[in-house]
Each structure stands twice: as C-alpha cells, then as structure tokens.
Amino acid sequence: MNIGEIARRAGVSRSTVSYALSGKRPVSAATVQRINDVIAELGYRPNASARALAEGRTRTLGLVVPPASRRLTDVQLGFVGSVVDAAAAHDLDVLLSPSGGDHDRSFERIVTGRRVDGVILMEILLEDPRVERLSQASLPFVTIGHVEHPGASWWVDVDYGALITRCVHHLADLGHEEVVLINRSAELVAAGYGPALRSATGFLEATAARGLTARTVCCADDAAAGLACFEQLRTQWPAVTAAVTINEAALPGVQRALHRAGLEVPRDFSLTGVIAERLAEDFHPPLTAADVPAVELGRLAVDLLLAQIADRGAEPRHALLEPPISLRSSTGARRRP
Amino acid sequence: MNIGEIARRAGVSRSTVSYALSGKRPVSAATVQRINDVIAELGYRPNASARALAEGRTRTLGLVVPPASRRLTDVQLGFVGSVVDAAAAHDLDVLLSPSGGDHDRSFERIVTGRRVDGVILMEILLEDPRVERLSQASLPFVTIGHVEHPGASWWVDVDYGALITRCVHHLADLGHEEVVLINRSAELVAAGYGPALRSATGFLEATAARGLTARTVCCADDAAAGLACFEQLRTQWPAVTAAVTINEAALPGVQRALHRAGLEVPRDFSLTGVIAERLAEDFHPPLTAADVPAVELGRLAVDLLLAQIADRGAEPRHALLEPPISLRSSTGARRRP
C-alpha cells in the first residue's frame, strides 16, 4: 500500500497524489476527489520513514528522561506529560530516551541517528556532558533547567534561587529566626544538580541578608528519609521553627515526623518551599509554596524548540520563570516560647 | 555524512561498508579496520530513516499512554519506565502516543504510518476500539490489561479479581463482617475499565462466599476525594470495620480521614488492597497489600511483543500475574465492640 498504488487506482501519477495530499501545488477538484476516495477506501497513509528520508526531517522530537531506576518526581512527570501533549498538538511524535550519564546507547542513537528534528533534555547537571554532545552535533535542543554557563543555548527553567529567597523573606517577616533548608539528596548535590545547588545558595544568601540562623540538610527522595531527616534535625537544632524544602518525595515522611513530634502546622512549625501544586494541596495543611509550573515549562520548551528548528540561525532564547508563592496554610508567625 | 562518504574515504564501496557494519558478509580484517577508523574519526552513524525504509522495520516500539490531562498513577508510571528501560536493553527506541479515546491523530499516525514495529497499549477498556483498530491493521501489539474477550490476542495483566478475593478472605479470617471496596472513579467504572470492574466482581463474589456484608463506593483519583469518600462511608455504614482498595491516589485522603476520625490502624480499622509497592510502604502504618508488579509487567510486555514481531505467525501468548499479598501492618482482628 504505497503512493504508487493510490496513483494507479486513481488513474493519475504519483506526484499528483503527493501534491493532492500536501497542497503544495494546485490540483483540480475532481482529481482531488478521486484521489481522496481511493485513499479513504484503502486507508492509505504515507510511510513515515520514506517521507522523513525524502523531506530531511522526521516530524519527531526526542525527549531525554532520567532512567526509570531513578523514580520520577511529580514535577518531572509533569514535564513529560506536557511535552508529549504539546508536541501532539503540533502533530509531532515524541521519542523517549532514558539516559543516565556518560556513554548511553539510546542517547547516542537519538543524537546521531537523525531520528529526531530536535531534543528536549530534562534533569541536567550544572556541567552536563550531554549538553556538550548536542552542541557539537548541531542538533537543535532545549534544556529544562540550565547549565552553569549557558552561553548561547536555549533553555527554560524555574528560578530556584529567587523562589527560595522569597520563601526565606516570608519566614523572616513572620518572625522566624532559625530556619532549615531540606534539600534533595547529597548525591544530587555532589553531582551538581542545578535546582539543589541554586536553592542552597539562595537560602544561604537570603538568611544572611536577614540575619537568620541557617541550617541545611540533604535528604534522599523518599518518605522514610524525610521522616528520619526531620527527626534528626529536630534533635540537632531544637531552636529551628521553620523549614524550606524542594524535596517533594520526602513530604509524606516530614508530615509523619511533624505528627509524631506533636507539632501542629503552622502553630508550632512553619513549612514552605518549591513544590508541585498537586502535592502542595495534598499536604495537611495545604502548603504555602511556590508551585513549579511544570506544564507551562514543558509547553514552553516545545515552543522554543520548534522556533529553533524553524530558524536554525536564530538568536538563542530562554525563559526563567519565577512563579508567585501561593499563600495557603502552612506558614505562620513564630510562636514565642 | 553518509555511508558513501565513509566508503570514499576508506577506499571501498558502499556495500562493503554496510557489510562491515552488519557482519552479514565476510569482510577482510584489514578493510574492517580501515572502515572503523574512518567511522570513528567522523563519528558516523547510519541514518535511521533510510535504514528503516530499506530494511522494512524501524527498530522502534510504540507506547500508547493516557493523555497527560488524566494524571498517571504510580502503577502506570511504573509501566512506562519499565517498558522504556526494557526496550532500551534491546537497543529499541520508544515512541510515545498520548491517546484518549476514538479518533486520535497521534494514535493513527502510529498505527498506520509504519513508524513502529509494534505497539504496547496500556490502560485499555473492556471494550476498546483501539484494540480493534490494531488488530485490523495487522500491526503486532501487546496490551497491559486485557479486554473482555481477549480471543487470540497478546496481553499481560494482574488478576485483580483473584487478588481482591484474597484480600477479602484475609479480612474474613480476621473476623471482619462488614467491609467496603473503595474503587476507582465512577467514570472509569462506567467507561468499562477492567481493573475497576473485575475488582468489583471479585469483591462481591468473595464477600458473598464468606457471608460478609459488602459495601462498594467509587472514588475519584485524588486525595480530596479519598477524604470525602471515607468520611461519607463511615457515616453511611458505621458498622464497616475494614476496607479494600485499588485507588492509590485516594490513599493520602483516606489516611487523613482515618486520623481525623481518631481511628487507629489496624486496631480500629483494617485497610488492604492492590497498591504500588512504594505507596504501600509510604502509608502509615505500611499497608498489607498485593503489590502490583508494574516493572515486571512492563518487561514482560516488551518480551511478548518482541516474540510476536520475530514470529508474526506465532500462537498468541499472555500472562496473568497473581502476586502474593505482602503482610505488613495495616490489617488486624476486628475489635469486638
């Protein structure tokens, strides 16, 4: 079932069928009608590989995701979903590539096999070899997150530093004097994971600026770690009255630790941070937090990538989002002892 | 950068390069060496579209997922991750297609555009038009979940009916006499979602067999619904002392409702069901439940699909998994009033 067969049955040449389908050349109404009838009857669709070969583009976007072994967070899941949906809205398909670190077969296939017209890279490190690789491959790409020295590259990100700073000011305004940052895991920090490092920096600067005592703790991405982590920090720094966090997966454990310690939020303890909207609302009480606009970021990444593909010489663009903090019910004035 | 360029620089013909790469014809060691040097120097990789066109296969698998608007549950996320990883282990890429219901452009592209060698379909309904569509397209496919009359099709699934039955027997053995099934949403039930319907059937049969009073309630897939749902069922059927659930997303709400009602698990109330392992362990106390082996199901689906692609005339195969119930701490003897 190919274009030749359709042409034969419709009594026209193959190019006429092609042009009738693409509309890139006028075709008489009667001919179009006949062709469409045959196509409808046989359920014909152009072979994607042949079209890609002839056209020089695949109508496919690559999405590089962390391997399944590292569980996806809610925010990451939001990225994937919105990228796929945004691409579908443009009639583009999405090819998934699970990529861990260095020499990844799947990643190499994507980069160098001309399987995709462009790539969206998520969960990158401050120094990420994959960004280098894509640059020299001269394949259009957009990163969700930005490397330390983005130079002339395309990216979208959330300004973790600014958001954490806002959280700290909010707590300071409420009278808190000793606060803790519950960060992502020590491994991620050591590997150079941007959100973790930029949050830490923002936290230290903001607490210094407001004269607060700052504590920082790294916490693995699961509930058990959240529980252990919180209990430890309570015994180590009993004067801490508020926490800022970017660790979504630890929240259920933090919740349990608060309950177990008999702390009521926000009366006895304030909690805020940068968290996916759904999780912030699932918390009890709902978290005052900056909601990561994962869906918007994903859509934006697709938009930028398409702009870059359409005009490969275009000036690099980026977007650094700074969503407002949603005031819910998890922060309050520090209770004087 | 194509195979002709490599051939030219290596001083051989294009076919020799092709055979050196595929190994489908003997090539002298010296020639292979020379070719590999050139390839390494230029970083050449065969064009995937051209190869697919010539070879008649794409080395790509299609994965049909629910659209992002419907949030993925933990179990579904497990499917996606394990399918992608299993495919990568076979050097296959995965093309994602978000597909809601009937005539979906993305789904049609996949099915009829020869973009993939086979398809894995997840979250299907008991009567699913997409299964029909794939059948008549004679494209190899495997479903995660099975339609009502699977006939001669390939699928993998968890035996929800059997697992729920086991949960009921477990509760009956502990002396519970009035139990409730917290099912997925009413919309899913109405649409004919297999796990929801098979769980309901298994629940009713098992409770009848053991002479228990059975209650059933549908609950939307979020924490707020879980909370509302649980409070409602407590007032409506105050004699209920245990619940069975397959609704992961409602669990945080159920947890809060239990706490708010002052019920201690398992002393005052028992809770069990079919739940992703991670969520079962995150619950407080950890849930006695049948862990959905999402990773194994995904891997199995890929294996079956590859078997089908390798031998398209093969006898259809399927796998109905019945994982054991992990005894944790959320079920106990009914407390006599």
Add this chain to the structure above:
DNA sequence: TTGTATGCGTTATCAG
C-alpha cells in the same frame, strides 16, 4: 493542471 525524472541513505541481490 498534470506527468517525468531524480534524489534522499541504506540494505540486499547479483556479478565478479
């Protein structure tokens, strides 16, 4: 408005 011819980059068949 339509038809012919060529190229896209590989694989695979047929000759040597």
Add this chain to the structure above:
DNA sequence: CTGATAACGCATACAA
C-alpha cells in the same frame, strides 16, 4: 572477498 546496482516510498525540480 568486493563492486555495481536495484529496490524501499516519498517529495520536488523540471517539463509540458
């Protein structure tokens, strides 16, 4: 062991 050359199915420049 290696080289020409014909598919694969489509898009498009060139002719009419």
